[in-house]
Amino acid sequence: MKILVAIKQVPDTATQVKIGAGGKAIDTAGITWIVSPYDEFAVEEALRVKEKRGQGEVVAVCLGPDRAKEALRSCLAMGCDRAIHLNDPAWTAADTLTTARALAAVIKQEQPQLVLCGRQAIDDDMGAVTAQLSEVLGWPCAAWIMEESVDADGKNVRAARQVEGGLEVFDLPLPAVISAQKGLNEPRYPTLKGIMGAKKKEIKDVKASDLGLGAEPPQLSVVALEALPPRPPGRVIQGDVATAVKELVRALREEAKAI
Amino acid sequence: MAGAIWCVVEDDRKGTPKKVMAEVIGEAARLGGPVEAVWLTDKASEDGLRELGSWGATKVWLLENAAFAPYRSEVWAAALAELAAAQSPKAIFGPVTSRQREALARLAARLGVGIAADSVAFAMEGDRLVATRPVYAGKLLSKVTWAKQPWVATLRPNVFRPAESQAGKTAAVERPGVKIANAQMKFIERREELSTGLPELAEAEIVISGGRGMKGPENYVILENMGKVIGAAVGASRAAVDAGWRPHRFQIGQTGRTISPKLYMGFGVSGAIQHLAGMRTSKVIVAVNKDPEAPIFKIADYGIVADLFEVVPALTAEFKRLLEK
Numbered sequence: 001m002k003i004l005v006a007i008k009q010v011p012d013t014a015t016q017v018k019i020g021a022g023g024k025a026i027d028t029a030g031i032t033w034i035v036s037p038y039d040e041f042a043v044e045e046a047l048r049v050k051e052k053r054g055q056g057e058v059v060a061v062c063l064g065p066d067r068a069k070e071a072l073r074s075c076l077a078m079g080c081d082r083a084i085h086l087n088d089p090a091w092t093a094a095d096t097l098t099t100a101r102a103l104a105a106v107i108k109q110e111q112p113q114l115v116l117c118g119r120q121a122i123d124d125d126m127g128a129v130t131a132q133l134s135e136v137l138g139w140p141c142a143a144w145i146m147e148e149s150v151d152a153d154g155k156n157v158r159a160a161r162q163v164e165g166g167l168e169v170f171d172l173p174l175p176a177v178i179s180a181q182k183g184l185n186e187p188r189y190p191t192l193k194g195i196m197g198a199k200k201k202e203i204k205d206v207k208a209s210d211l212g213l214g215a216e217p218p219q220l221s222v223v224a225l226e227a228l229p230p231r232p233p234g235r236v237i238q239g240d241v242a243t244a245v246k247e248l249v250r251a252l253r254e255e256a257k258a259i
Numbered sequence: 260m261a262g263a264i265w266c267v268v269e270d271d272r273k274g275t276p277k278k279v280m281a282e283v284i285g286e287a288a289r290l291g292g293p294v295e296a297v298w299l300t301d302k303a304s305e306d307g308l309r310e311l312g313s314w315g316a317t318k319v320w321l322l323e324n325a326a327f328a329p330y331r332s333e334v335w336a337a338a339l340a341e342l343a344a345a346q347s348p349k350a351i352f353g354p355v356t357s358r359q360r361e362a363l364a365r366l367a368a369r370l371g372v373g374i375a376a377d378s379v380a381f382a383m384e385g386d387r388l389v390a391t392r393p394v395y396a397g398k399l400l401s402k403v404t405w406a407k408q409p410w411v412a413t414l415r416p417n418v419f420r421p422a423e424s425q426a427g428k429t430a431a432v433e434r435p436g437v438k439i440a441n442a443q444m445k446f447i448e449r450r451e452e453l454s455t456g457l458p459e460l461a462e463a464e465i466v467i468s469g470g471r472g473m474k475g476p477e478n479y480v481i482l483e484n485m486g487k488v489i490g491a492a493v494g495a496s497r498a499a500v501d502a503g504w505r506p507h508r509f510q511i512g513q514t515g516r517t518i519s520p521k522l523y524m525g526f527g528v529s530g531a532i533q534h535l536a537g538m539r540t541s542k543v544i545v546a547v548n549k550d551p552e553a554p555i556f557k558i559a560d561y562g563i564v565a566d567l568f569e570v571v572p573a574l575t576a577e578f579k580r581l582l583e584k
Contacts, residue, residue: 011395013396013513013532013533013536014532016398017395017398017399019399026395026399037513037514038514095373096364096373096374097367097368097371097372097373097374100368122396122513122514123394123395124394124401125376125377125392125393125394126374126376126377126392127360127364127376127377128360128364128367128374128376129364130361130364131332131361131362131364131365131368132364132365132367132368132374134332134365135336135365135368135369136368139443140331140333140442140443140444141332141333141361141365142444143332143357143360143361144357158447160450161357162357162508163357163358164356164357164459164461164462165451165452165454165459166449166450166451166452167449167450167452168329168330168446168448168449168450169446169447169448169449169450170331170444170445170446170447171444171445171447172443172444172445173443173444176443176444182507182510182514182515183507183508217406218373218406219367219371219372219373219405219406219407220373220374220375220403220404220405220406221373221403221404221406222401222402222403223389223402223403223404224401224402225394225399225400225401225402226391226399226400226401226402227399227400228397228398228399228400228539231544231558231560232560234544234556234558234559234560234561234562235560235561235562236551236556236561236562236563236564237561237562237563241563241565241566241569241570241573242573244563244565244570245563245570245573245574245577246577248545248561248563248574248577249574249577249578249581251561252522252543252545252561253581256522256542256543256560256561258465258521258522258542258543259465259489259522259578259581
């Protein structure tokens with residue numbers, strides 16, 4: 001079974017982000033880049049499906065600039081067999097729909113039976129690509145998966161979506177798209193052997209024209225990035241616990257009107 | 260009417276719209292409307308229809324069909340797209356819920372338009388709509404706009420001021436016929452979580468959160484006791500979830516749930532960036548921590564530097580006294 005995992009390279013959560021010149025994107029100088037955490041769950045799950053079946057191929061795909069190769073290399077070190085890098089200036093301002101269309105075009109060429117994504121990338125937090133990809137492909141999709149199992153003959157995936165108050169379990173005929181929620185698995189760390197082996201694995205560069213795609217303007221574009229408005233200064237309530245607690249409740253009721 | 264702002268109804272799956280719809284409808288009205296609701300359900304209640312009208316929807320497009328429950332994105336997106344193509348709304352809004360974050364993204368792709376997910380503010384700038392969304396773990400705000408209509412967006416719950424219910428205001432109910440797509444996916448079962456008897460994390464107006472300072476899973480009962488007194492949901496930080504003290508569904512933060520309650524109270528929560536990402540749009544923030552240097556004090560409105568195991572019982576008792584008055 002061929003499985004494709006779509007990943008994104010994002011700034012590490014702990015990295016300080018600053019607004020760049022132009023005011024529409026962050027200043028990328030000095031940023032530590034990582035594979036978006038939810039995408040690691042997707043990679044891990046793809047590898048587990050392959051291992052359980054005893055055969056198959058896991059292909060990692062990433063849309064991004066040159067630096068995104070590092071993220072693909074990490075996926076190869078975890079155990080993905082090969083990688084595809086969607087790397088073209090035409091995609092610089094890509095929105096979720098442009099990304100979904102590019103991924104769909106690769107998927108039509110590669111013809112995997114299962115596509116895995118993370119539930120959202122932790123930079124833009126849009127969380128739309130999985131659903132949009134499935135729409136462009138005309139495939140069923142299930143987002144925020146906590147469990148999945150592909151049946152023995154590879155015709156169907158049973159997936160449990162996290163919803164308010166519980167899990168909803170669906171059978172999706174393959175091919176299908178599913179997105180990983182935290183809790184699906186615990187991603188493995190690359191082994192030294194994996195890291196060494198990753199250097200020899202293929203990362204194929206793909207341009208928009210290779211997929212028969214033109215440069216289309218994004219449907220959603222950033223007007224401006226802004227710093228958060230400062231929160232009004234808070235206060236630490238002094239005194240012993242009994243006094244502080246009384247004052248807190250009074251303040252919540254009378255000042256903040258929060259209770 | 261052409262050019263309406265549509266509000267896609269989130270309901271309790273039993274025929275009643277959720278309270279968050281008052282927020283979505285309220286914001287649509289502030290943006291100038293006209294406000295119309297679109298309700299995909301297997302069974303709408305009369306009370307529910309009245310409620311949508313009382314919040315300010317002038318019309319309800321009621322798509323009532325057994326195929327809409329249980330929810331499947333393929334079926335919802337196809338029906339919404341067909342209706343949108345016929346009616347040309349200028350915007351399609353829905354609250355951020357497990358169904359709508361997926362269905363509206365899929366709908367936007369089907370219509371070939373942009374989506375602004377998890378928006379926290381909107382403004383009309385001339386004849387274009389600009390949405391504000393937290394990005395980069397909530398460290399920055401991104402203002403985005405659309406190349407064309409309809410402007411599809413999901414709205415973060417508890418952020419927008421809800422419309423006030425006005426008795427006597429009613430919505431015209433239209434039942435348009437739409438094609439029901441053949442679903443490829445098949446519903447198997449729904450597994451309910453063990454109910455805590457407390458509100459759902461994402462919907463709660465008050466959220467209590469316990470972090471590493473809780474010291475172990477057995478101690479969350481003191482937070483749950485407080486939750487019962489003030490009607491709060493109880494969540495946890497990633498440190499507590501990763502330690503196995505609480506199931507992942509209770510995690511607040513970047514790899515958990517994003518919440519925006521009226522009141523957030525963190526006990527033994529240090530305030531790591533990834534936790535702040537999930538709660539920094541809360542209206543009032545209270546922090547209780549033994550460590551005066553804990554980063555959460557930087558964004559807290561009220562802080563108490565003390566042992567949570569002394570504060571929590573005293574605070575619970577004080578809340579009880581207040582609310583029994």
